Amino acid sequence: MHVPDGFIDAPVSLAAGVAAAGAVAVSLRGARRELDERAAPLAGLVAAFIFAVQMLNFPVAAGTSGHLLGGALAAILVGPYTGVLCVSVVLLMQGVLFADGGLTALGVNITNMAVVTVVVAYAVFRGLLKVLPDTRRxxxxxxxxxxxxxxxxxxxxxxxxxxLGGTADVPLGKVFTAMVxxxxxxxxxxxxxxxxTVGAVLAxxxxxxxxxxxxAVPLKLRVGDRLIDAPAAAAPVPAAARSTKKVWATGLVTALVLAGFVSFYAxxxxxxLEKVAADQGIDxxxxxxxxxxxxxxxxxxxxxxxxxxxxxxxxxxGVGATVVVGTGIFWTVRRRRARDLTATSTATTAL
Incomplete structure (x- = not known):
C-alpha cells in the first residue's frame, strides 16, 4: 500500500506530513515508557523483520498480491508507540533507498501504514483481551x-x-469498494x-x-491423562535480567534469509493499491x-x-540498514528514558 508521488495533491500530502510528524513526535515520547530492558534491544530487529517480510508479496486474487503492513505485529511485540516508530523507520528506508513509496507521500504512507494500522490493531487487540480468557491462545x-x-x-x-486530495477524477465509491x-x-x-510470529515468540x-x-499462565505437566500445574521455581530469574541475545540473533538471521533468499519467490x-490504481485510473x-x-x-x-x-x-x-538505523533511534530513546528515571529518582531523594 505504498502510495507513490502524484496520487494525492500537494496540500493534502503536506497536511498528512504534518500529522505524521506529530504522530512520530508523540510516539517518540510514548516509546520512552515502552523501551525497557526487554523491548529496547528488539525494537530495531522488529523494524528489520517487517522490512524483510514486506518483500514477500503473496497472491490474494487473480493478478493481485499483498504484503505485510506490520503495524499490528510491531504494536503487539514492542508496544503501540514503538510500533509506530518501527513502521515509520521501514517506510523511510524504503522511500529513500529503494524508491518504494513517494517521498512527498511519506506523510501519507506513515499515516496510513504506521499510525492507522497501529491504532486499529492495538485497539482491537486490547478490547478482545478484556473479554477473552487470560491465556496465550x-x-x-x-x-x-x-x-x-x-x-x-x-x-x-x-x-x-x-x-480530500485525489489527483484523478475517479468516483469515491469505486475507490472505497475496490480498496477495502x-x-x-x-x-x-x-x-x-x-x-x-506472535505465537512463536510467545512460545x-x-x-x-x-x-x-x-x-500469568502456569506451566502444565502431563501426569497420566491429566494436566496439572507445575511447581513454581524456587528462585525465578527476573524477566528483565534474561538475555535477549539468542532471540535477537535468531530474528536477524530469519530476516536476512527472508529478504536475501525467500524474497526471490515472492x-x-x-x-x-497498484492493482486498484491501474484498474480505476487513480494512477x-x-x-x-x-x-x-x-x-x-x-x-x-x-x-x-x-x-x-x-x-x-x-x-x-535493506535489512542491515533498517536494523542499524532503527536500533540507533531506539537506543537513543532508551537512554533518554534512563536519564528521565534518574532525574526523577534524584528529585525524589532530595525531597
Missing part, C-alpha cells in the same frame, strides 16, 4: 483479529485522503503472519511480547520517484545482472 487470537482489521482500516484511511475489498483479502494474510519468550505482559503481481498523474536512480531502486542492486543475486543483496542491505 487469547493473545494470538486477539493479534489475528487486530491485524485482520488493521489492513482494511488503512485502505479506508487512504480513501479518505483520496477524497482487496485489502480485506490482504488482511487475512497479514493476520496469519502476525499471529504466527519461547512470552516476557518479550509487550501485549502479553502481565499474563509474487510478481501488483499489490492491492493517471503518478510521478517518477525522486530516488528512481538509486543503486537499490526496485529492490535490486544496480550493475548486478543476476536477478536472484541482485534482489538478494538488495534485501540484505
Amino acid at each position: 487469547s493473545v494470538t487470537v486477539a493479534a489475528f483479529a487486530g491485524a485482520l482489521l488493521s489492513v482494511p482500516g488503512a485502505a479506508a484511511a487512504f480513501t479518505l485522503l483520496y477524497a 475489498g482487496v485489502h480485506v483479502l490482504i488482511g487475512i494474510g497479514e493476520a496469519a503472519i502476525t499471529a504466527a 519461547v519468550r512470552p516476557d518479550l511480547v509487550h501485549g502479553a505482559r502481565g499474563l 509474487s510478481a503481481s501488483p499489490d492491492g 493517471q498523474n503518478v510521478q517518477e520517484h525522486a530516488a528512481a536512480d538509486s543503486p537499490l531502486a526496485d529492490y535490486s542492486l544496480q550493475d548486478v545482472d543476476d536477478a536472484r543475486l541482485s534482489g538478494g543483496l538488495a534485501g540484505v542491505i
Whole structure:
C-alpha cells in the first residue's frame, strides 16, 4: 500500500506530513515508557523483520498480491508507540533507498501504514483481551483479529485522503469498494503472519511480547491423562535480567534469509493499491520517484545482472540498514528514558 508521488495533491500530502510528524513526535515520547530492558534491544530487529517480510508479496486474487503492513505485529511485540516508530523507520528506508513509496507521500504512507494500522490493531487487540480468557491462545487470537482489521482500516484511511486530495477524477465509491475489498483479502494474510510470529515468540519468550505482559499462565505437566500445574521455581530469574541475545540473533538471521533468499519467490503481481490504481485510473498523474536512480531502486542492486543475486543483496542491505538505523533511534530513546528515571529518582531523594 505504498502510495507513490502524484496520487494525492500537494496540500493534502503536506497536511498528512504534518500529522505524521506529530504522530512520530508523540510516539517518540510514548516509546520512552515502552523501551525497557526487554523491548529496547528488539525494537530495531522488529523494524528489520517487517522490512524483510514486506518483500514477500503473496497472491490474494487473480493478478493481485499483498504484503505485510506490520503495524499490528510491531504494536503487539514492542508496544503501540514503538510500533509506530518501527513502521515509520521501514517506510523511510524504503522511500529513500529503494524508491518504494513517494517521498512527498511519506506523510501519507506513515499515516496510513504506521499510525492507522497501529491504532486499529492495538485497539482491537486490547478490547478482545478484556473479554477473552487470560491465556496465550487469547493473545494470538486477539493479534489475528487486530491485524485482520488493521489492513482494511488503512485502505479506508487512504480513501479518505483520496477524497480530500485525489489527483484523478475517479468516483469515491469505486475507490472505497475496490480498496477495502482487496485489502480485506490482504488482511487475512497479514493476520496469519502476525499471529504466527506472535505465537512463536510467545512460545519461547512470552516476557518479550509487550501485549502479553502481565499474563500469568502456569506451566502444565502431563501426569497420566491429566494436566496439572507445575511447581513454581524456587528462585525465578527476573524477566528483565534474561538475555535477549539468542532471540535477537535468531530474528536477524530469519530476516536476512527472508529478504536475501525467500524474497526471490515472492509474487510478481501488483499489490492491492497498484492493482486498484491501474484498474480505476487513480494512477493517471503518478510521478517518477525522486530516488528512481538509486543503486537499490526496485529492490535490486544496480550493475548486478543476476536477478536472484541482485534482489538478494538488495534485501540484505535493506535489512542491515533498517536494523542499524532503527536500533540507533531506539537506543537513543532508551537512554533518554534512563536519564528521565534518574532525574526523577534524584528529585525524589532530595525531597
